Amino acid sequence: MHLYDLPLAFALVGLALYTVLGGADFGAGFWQLVAGKGERADEIRDHAHHAMAPVWEANHVWLIFVLTVVWTAYPAAFGSIASTLSIPLFIAGIGIVMRGGAYALRAGTRTAGEQRRVDTVFAVSSVLTPFALGTVIGGIASERVHVGNPGGSLTSSWLNPTSITIGLLAVASAAYMAAVFLSADAERHGDRDLAERFRLRALAAGVAAGAVASAGLIVLRFDAHRLFTHLTQGAGLPALVLSLLAGVTTLALIWRRRYEPARYTAALAVASTIAGWALAQQPLFLRDLTVQQAAAGHDTQVAIIVAVLAGGVILFPSLALLFRLTLGGRFVHAEPTGDEQTTPMTRPLQPSARGARLAAASLLAGTGLLTIANTGWAHAIGIACFFSFLAFGYRAVLGSDILGPLTPTRPGRQP
Amino acid sequence: MTQILTIAAALEPGQQQYLLEARQMQALSFAVHIPLVCFGIALPPLLLFVEWLYLRTSDELYRTLARRWTRIMVALFAAGVVTGTILSFEMGLLWPNFTGTFGGVFGLGFAIEGFSFFMEAIFIGIYVYGWDRLSPRAHFASGIPIAIAGFTGSLMVISVNGWMNHPTGFRLSHGKVVDVHPFRALFANSYFWHELIHMYLAAYIVTGFLLAGAYAFGRLRGRFGRYERTALAVALAAAALASVAQVFVGDWNGREVAATQPTKLAAFEGLGRTTSGAPVHILGWYSHGHVEYGIPLPRLLSLLAFHSTQATVEGLDAVTPADRPPVNAVRLAFQTMVGIGSLLALLSVVFLFARIRLKRLPESTWFYRALVAAGPLSVVALIAGWVVTEVGRQPWVVYRVMRTSQAVTGAGGVPIGYATLAIVYLALAVAVGWVLCRLYRAPLAEPI
Numbered sequence: 001m002h003l004y005d006l007p008l009a010f011a012l013v014g015l016a017l018y019t020v021l022g023g024a025d026f027g028a029g030f031w032q033l034v035a036g037k038g039e040r041a042d043e044i045r046d047h048a049h050h051a052m053a054p055v056w057e058a059n060h061v062w063l064i065f066v067l068t069v070v071w072t073a074y075p076a077a078f079g080s081i082a083s084t085l086s087i088p089l090f091i092a093g094i095g096i097v098m099r100g101g102a103y104a105l106r107a108g109t110r111t112a113g114e115q116r117r118v119d120t121v122f123a124v125s126s127v128l129t130p131f132a133l134g135t136v137i138g139g140i141a142s143e144r145v146h147v148g149n150p151g152g153s154l155t156s157s158w159l160n161p162t163s164i165t166i167g168l169l170a171v172a173s174a175a176y177m178a179a180v181f182l183s184a185d186a187e188r189h190g191d192r193d194l195a196e197r198f199r200l201r202a203l204a205a206g207v208a209a210g211a212v213a214s215a216g217l218i219v220l221r222f223d224a225h226r227l228f229t230h231l232t233q234g235a236g237l238p239a240l241v242l243s244l245l246a247g248v249t250t251l252a253l254i255w256r257r258r259y260e261p262a263r264y265t266a267a268l269a270v271a272s273t274i275a276g277w278a279l280a281q282q283p284l285f286l287r288d289l290t291v292q293q294a295a296a297g298h299d300t301q302v303a304i305i306v307a308v309l310a311g312g313v314i315l316f317p318s319l320a321l322l323f324r325l326t327l328g329g330r331f332v333h334a335e336p337t338g339d340e341q342t343t344p345m346t347r348p349l350q351p352s353a354r355g356a357r358l359a360a361a362s363l364l365a366g367t368g369l370l371t372i373a374n375t376g377w378a379h380a381i382g383i384a385c386f387f388s389f390l391a392f393g394y395r396a397v398l399g400s401d402i403l404g405p406l407t408p409t410r411p412g413r414q415p
Numbered sequence: 416m417t418q419i420l421t422i423a424a425a426l427e428p429g430q431q432q433y434l435l436e437a438r439q440m441q442a443l444s445f446a447v448h449i450p451l452v453c454f455g456i457a458l459p460p461l462l463l464f465v466e467w468l469y470l471r472t473s474d475e476l477y478r479t480l481a482r483r484w485t486r487i488m489v490a491l492f493a494a495g496v497v498t499g500t501i502l503s504f505e506m507g508l509l510w511p512n513f514t515g516t517f518g519g520v521f522g523l524g525f526a527i528e529g530f531s532f533f534m535e536a537i538f539i540g541i542y543v544y545g546w547d548r549l550s551p552r553a554h555f556a557s558g559i560p561i562a563i564a565g566f567t568g569s570l571m572v573i574s575v576n577g578w579m580n581h582p583t584g585f586r587l588s589h590g591k592v593v594d595v596h597p598f599r600a601l602f603a604n605s606y607f608w609h610e611l612i613h614m615y616l617a618a619y620i621v622t623g624f625l626l627a628g629a630y631a632f633g634r635l636r637g638r639f640g641r642y643e644r645t646a647l648a649v650a651l652a653a654a655a656l657a658s659v660a661q662v663f664v665g666d667w668n669g670r671e672v673a674a675t676q677p678t679k680l681a682a683f684e685g686l687g688r689t690t691s692g693a694p695v696h697i698l699g700w701y702s703h704g705h706v707e708y709g710i711p712l713p714r715l716l717s718l719l720a721f722h723s724t725q726a727t728v729e730g731l732d733a734v735t736p737a738d739r740p741p742v743n744a745v746r747l748a749f750q751t752m753v754g755i756g757s758l759l760a761l762l763s764v765v766f767l768f769a770r771i772r773l774k775r776l777p778e779s780t781w782f783y784r785a786l787v788a789a790g791p792l793s794v795v796a797l798i799a800g801w802v803v804t805e806v807g808r809q810p811w812v813v814y815r816v817m818r819t820s821q822a823v824t825g826a827g828g829v830p831i832g833y834a835t836l837a838i839v840y841l842a843l844a845v846a847v848g849w850v851l852c853r854l855y856r857a858p859l860a861e862p863i
Binding site for chain 1: 425426427428429468486489490491492493494496497498499500501503504506507508511512514515516517518519520522523525526527528529530532533534536537538539540541543544545548549560593594595596597598605608612644645648649652653655656657659660663664666667722766767770771774775824825826827828832835836839840842843846847849850851853854
């Protein structure tokens, strides 16, 4: 492995996490779409919504991560891909907007009828988006993109057997991931009936995903022969076998209602599929561009690697916290703590009479340093003065007639 | 600065007959996203302030206010996430040659911004769903990363914009981009701090006036209890102070532009010829090298830009016509921004005077009518400001290095994409507007 491979490895890890986590989010939409009508269908829809609402934004960011790493470390490849596969990428973008709109809208819905209409928009876009993104992968995997603007046909680059198959695989595996995750969630909340219903869905989607994947190998045999050869006889083979084993294990675990470990084996199956693709396609990025040729300069590679590693140090503990709170059920089961746990600080805050004067002095000093002085450091101090103006001013403007005495009152005082 | 016309893009230049449509589509995407960014920057700190008041006093009023603002934040953040995603897609969909050629130079800023976005998304998840489920202090603490990420995210994005306006950190050798130092390109570049501070204050102005405008509207309808008064004051105090500071920060921005992008400054003022003792014109129309029907203020431009009434200001004639931005579009946007900004500062002074000298809120109905108008006007000023800097940079996407026409995609269907996006964004705007109206109308007693 060379330095110029490392950012690609990061991007592929990001893609795997997006396929698993974002996939579960899309799959939740799929199950909303096929939930049918009636009270039991509403249960499915509600469970799918509530399980995903706290985490969907974080899961979505993996896509942004993949995009930014690729365009920084392999700019020419990114430009060629985006230009050639502009249609499916645009469709995915529109699908993402519709999903976000649906999340925003659901915050304001009151009746079940309103909710159902919003959920339909959400569900349709949840199927459209992974399909479109899958066709993008298919276009790259079947070497239909070469360097250019655009570097290949705008239509056959994504409307081709490999793309369609991978699009379908993306939808099926999203549905599968979601069903596995949602049955685990339902089980943990003690809703046996709901867990059982998602278990059946997981089994069905798992078999369907397996069938599409197997059919996909036959499609690759005819449509992307180089990839097929490397996947079945070359570097990709171990990953392919691992993916198969993980997939079968997951089905067995779900069959035996062991949802928690099934989460991880399902994720492993998806991740190893992506690894298999990457290993089989290397060293090519595009049809006429190797990873080495696509890579930006040495300093850029180092910069992006440093940024990703440093970012990861902050990111992973935060993600762990989010998932511990959501998966740990604290976001669902905990009783409202209410006011009795509030322990107000008792130190009274006196409105400062000097606040307004200090604010005015800061404004004056800031203006002088920013306007009259002409050096960088004076401007920096000037800006600091402006922020001190904002801080002192804020306190001075919000006097005690607005905020009250800022000492503890008895809980429950009404406006 | 003439080495510049020889850039060899990474991909062959796209054949694109719809360059203008591509630019408009990009502009539409920005115009929808940037107001949402303002809420991402300014709403979390205001929200935390209100929650802090609740922790301090146990007064239920603050809790109600914070929870209701939280719901606004949820809806607007969701819309911000997806419209921001469209922007990152468009980096490749509309400008593949820009990203393909310079991704290695500026891309790092967006990659770091991605982590900022992660923190925002993760902690918004925790904050929003953690009301009632975390201890009050833990909940308050979970909001702090959101406020920090709102700032760092805009810092990263604006560092890229600063680089586009003042490209550094690489060399051109036979038209190829070589010797790339991304950290130096983005952060050793002194030409983005003024933009960042300007935008940061604008975020408080837009968020504060829009929120305050909603409660002012309620007051005109007779809904103005202690809850509404508090909410209005908390939001408006921030917007008013920021508006006053913005006058000086805006002036600083003008001087930075004068020093580094003289052609852009000439477009702001419609200065056709290089002039010493250059005037400012208010209103009017640029035509044939000068401003017609404008009100001239002699020597003011020289004074403002270089602090001397005799200073020479470079005109549009310093560059060939092909290298000039569309003057009237830039100038109109500039005048709109400055005009609205001045009105908002005036309104703010009225408010600050009433609060500090008279120790009360303004009582005139006209003040509240103006406040209702101030929210949407601040959004207009915000977008006009971005038009000033982005259209003012034209015809360059990377200032004096790469033309926008070299950056554009060669893929067809730009008008179809533009129309589709316009329809989808209209639907999104209606949806978000509907949700906000719902939240606004919900009675205070309603459990949230």
